[in-house]
Amino acid sequence: MTTEQTLTIREMCDAYDVTPRTLRFYEAKELLFPIREGQKRLFTKRDRARLKLILRGKRFGFTLEELRQLLDLYELDDQQETQLAETYEVAKRHLAEMEDQKAELESAIEDLKQQMEWGRQHLEKLRLQNAG
Secondary structure, eight states: OOGGGOEEHHHHHHHHTOOHHHHHHHHHTTSOOOEEETTEEEEOHHHHHHHHHHHHHHHTTOOHHHHHHHHHGGGSSSTTHHHHHHHHHHHHHHHHHHHHHHHHHHHHHHHHHHHHHHHHHHHHHHHHHHHO
């Protein structure tokens, strides 16, 4: 493997806006498998692809265990059919959860706006009473 095909931990951090600690954590969780040369870690094209998927999955609320299981399915010799099918099912669950959270948040926002309006009106009445 030549150095043009690998990135150092610093290059990975710069390229993907992550910390060295994050990369070491993903390595410890067996999500990334850099080449070790003494203390030096060299990340392959495969590691870069996996990191992109990890970061995207984390953004969508996937757990690290879900991501590890989905990434491990890549190794099956079925042109990623199993991996894609499982990813789709996990994504459906997360989308439903996100939509529920969005609805709850929209409701809470509306309630807060109503309470703020009530407070504004009562504050205005108090100020008028105290001014007069």
